Amino acid sequence: xxxxxxxxxxxxxxxxxxxxxxxxxxxxxxxxxxxxxxxxxxxxxxxxxxxxxxxxxxxxxxxxxxxxxxxxxxxxxxxxxxxxxxxxxxxxxxxxxxxxxxxxxxxxxxxxxxxxxxxxxxxxxxxxxxxxxxxxxxxxxxxxxxxxxxxxxxxxxxxxxxxxxxxxxxxxxxxxxxxxxxxxxxxxxxxxxxxxxxxxxxxxxxxxxxxxxxxxxxxxxxxxxxxxxxxxxxxxxxxxxxxxxxxxxxxxxxxxxxxxxxxxxxxxxxxxxxxxxx
Amino acid sequence: xxxxxxxxxxxxxxxxxxxxxxxxxxxxxxxxxxxxxxxxxxxxxxxxxxxxxxxxxxxxxxxxxxxxxxxxxxxxxxxxxxxxxxxxxxxxxxxxxxxxxxxxxxxxxxxxxxxxxxxxxxxxxxxxxxxxxxxxxxxxxxxxxxxxxxxxxxxxxxxxxxxxxxxxxxxxxxxxxxxxxxxxxxxxxxxxxxxxxxxxxxxxxxxxxxxxxxxxxxxxxxxxxxxxxxxxxxxxxxxxxxxxxxxxxxxxxxxxxxxxxxxxxxxxxxxxxxxxxxxxxxxxxxxxxxxxxxxxxxxxxxxxxxxxxx
Numbered sequence: 001x002x003x004x005x006x007x008x009x010x011x012x013x014x015x016x017x018x019x020x021x022x023x024x025x026x027x028x029x030x031x032x033x034x035x036x037x038x039x040x041x042x043x044x045x046x047x048x049x050x051x052x053x054x055x056x057x058x059x060x061x062x063x064x065x066x067x068x069x070x071x072x073x074x075x076x077x078x079x080x081x082x083x084x085x086x087x088x089x090x091x092x093x094x095x096x097x098x099x100x101x102x103x104x105x106x107x108x109x110x111x112x113x114x115x116x117x118x119x120x121x122x123x124x125x126x127x128x129x130x131x132x133x134x135x136x137x138x139x140x141x142x143x144x145x146x147x148x149x150x151x152x153x154x155x156x157x158x159x160x161x162x163x164x165x166x167x168x169x170x171x172x173x174x175x176x177x178x179x180x181x182x183x184x185x186x187x188x189x190x191x192x193x194x195x196x197x198x199x200x201x202x203x204x205x206x207x208x209x210x211x212x213x214x215x216x217x218x219x220x221x222x223x224x225x226x227x228x229x230x231x232x233x234x235x236x237x238x239x240x241x242x243x244x245x246x247x248x249x250x251x252x253x254x255x256x257x258x259x260x261x262x263x264x265x266x267x268x269x270x271x272x273x274x275x276x277x278x
Numbered sequence: 279x280x281x282x283x284x285x286x287x288x289x290x291x292x293x294x295x296x297x298x299x300x301x302x303x304x305x306x307x308x309x310x311x312x313x314x315x316x317x318x319x320x321x322x323x324x325x326x327x328x329x330x331x332x333x334x335x336x337x338x339x340x341x342x343x344x345x346x347x348x349x350x351x352x353x354x355x356x357x358x359x360x361x362x363x364x365x366x367x368x369x370x371x372x373x374x375x376x377x378x379x380x381x382x383x384x385x386x387x388x389x390x391x392x393x394x395x396x397x398x399x400x401x402x403x404x405x406x407x408x409x410x411x412x413x414x415x416x417x418x419x420x421x422x423x424x425x426x427x428x429x430x431x432x433x434x435x436x437x438x439x440x441x442x443x444x445x446x447x448x449x450x451x452x453x454x455x456x457x458x459x460x461x462x463x464x465x466x467x468x469x470x471x472x473x474x475x476x477x478x479x480x481x482x483x484x485x486x487x488x489x490x491x492x493x494x495x496x497x498x499x500x501x502x503x504x505x506x507x508x509x510x511x512x513x514x515x516x517x518x519x520x521x522x523x524x525x526x527x528x529x530x531x532x533x534x535x536x537x538x539x540x541x542x543x544x545x546x547x548x549x550x551x552x553x554x555x556x557x558x559x560x561x562x563x564x565x566x567x568x569x570x571x572x573x574x575x576x577x578x579x580x581x582x583x584x585x586x587x588x
Contacts, residue, residue, distance in 0.1 A: 008552050011346045015485040048341075052486040056341035092486050096346075229344040231552040234355055235308040235329065241317045243308070246555075270337035272310040272329075273360035 042102035050094030055080035108194030115200025141180025206264025297324035304548030321556025350500025412450030412475030438467035515541025531565020
């Protein structure tokens with residue numbers, strides 16, 4: 001059956017109503033809605049969320065439930081996210097996905113390093129790892145105390161698995177003062193991890209990558225690029241030979257090694273030109 | 279590459295451009311970086327066509343830019359590109375990385391712009407240029423040029439004067455008589471024509487009563503347009519003598535053979551890359567090769583236009 005086989009899995013745009021919106025921080029809101037396909041997503045996968053008449057944006061999936069419930073977190077950073085923040089429960093949005101690959105499940109001693117809303121896929125992953133008897137440690141970072149996400153839940157999750165929980169803030173208002181990467185080297189010197197998972201600002205992930213190489217710990221990082229089609233056609237999200245939407249968004253340390261000229265330094269802008277990362 | 283993919287019988291001569299097999303990457307797909315083009319070459323393409331490049335950078339349209347329908351995709355990406363001054367680096371890099379022909383797709387807002395971009399693309403190493411006179415979703419270029427015979431002839435003529443490499447003209451199905459547009463292009467100097475670009479289309483979401491694409495209208499690609507492409511290639515073959523490159527909905531070898539039988543000398547593949555990845559080129563080439571063998575043909579050229587016999 002060629003026509004049905006032709007349809008790119010999960011790519012049909014569905015509309016759904018927002019079930020609830022909650023504040024996670026002064027700039028981050030959590031949106032919950034029903035979508036059967038996305039509720040079957042694996043940790044690390046993303047969806048495209050359509051804000052009718054405004055834009056369509058890629059978002060990491062934060063949580064799924066067997067009942068078809070899905071949630072994502074959105075930081076107010078521009079026109080599209082601002083308009084999404086103004087939405088109310090029962091408003092209509094569109095969804096495509098889930099897209100991309102997912103984190104591999106490592107059952108040993110794992111470390112997660114997350115910054116800002118990069119904690120969404122890591123939290124999703126950590127929740128699904130707890131039943132696998134893993135030891136989970138977290139290093140999380142944000143600019144300031146009020147922007148740290150999921151602190152209570154993640155601390156509890158680490159405690160349950162006898163892992164460490166370290167929070168960092170750039171202004172020192174909570175936990176360790178500085179970037180999330182600051183306490184990392186000390187931790188890697190002390191403890192042998194089977195895997196580091198990271199998601200957050202790319203410059204942070206680059207430092208995590210460099211340290212993972214130095215201490216020879218396997219790494220998986222979830223990358224973000226400008227996205228349009230989400231199905232590997234338009235080329236907007238390419239890094240080296242890879243399409244982040246299709247070959248990623250999760251890349252192994254080995255793959256990142258191949259694109260290390262770009263990873264943490266540059267990305268392609270809307271016009272395809274290579275620009276420096278902020 | 280597998281031995282039978284090197285088969286002489288699969289090679290194609292497109293107005294002097296030598297392809298090892300009749301499959302090409304269609305413009306608009308993954309074509310803005312040398313490295314992504316290289317991954318398509320590894321997938322087995324006989325030639326690659328870049329995304330369309332203009333004189334100045336363009337950011338394209340806001341999302342949504344691509345929406346799936348029952349048997350294809352509708353897109354209005356809006357010709358994002360860094361402009362030819364920046365893009366020459368990618369062409370040069372591509373020439374260093376692989377040796378299959380690279381065709382640079384060119385658009386402009388005037389005949390002079392087309393000529394100037396084409397000239398710089400060829401200087402940077404393009405083996406041919408393909409003129410985008412058929413994009414259905416950007417004003418004052420693409421289709422608006424392809425629908426106007428006088429302007430079209432001027433664009434093709436100016437580009438021909440500016441470059442010594444083969445000039446392909448990519449035609450739109452959104453015209454009353456595509457063979458007439460092909461004839462105008464050939465008279466103005468086109469060395470080959472590509473048929474077809476996307477079919478102008480639109481998708482409206484019923485729940486919000488909203489056109490989904492930010493540009494409202496876009497172009498339909500994929501299996502839905504294949505019969506349109508076959509008909510267009512067939513009609514053009516009856517009218518002009520230059521090679522035709524078939525494009526529209528090619529997903530497997532049968533689609534490719536159908537276009538060859540209609541009169542195409544080579545086929546371009548775009549949307550199917552989303553479905554099958556870059557290996558689609560190898561897969562189609564193998565299928566074409568097996569078909570030729572099974573039917574007792576020695577080369578691709580023996581079946582080009584075969585369905586026209588009376």
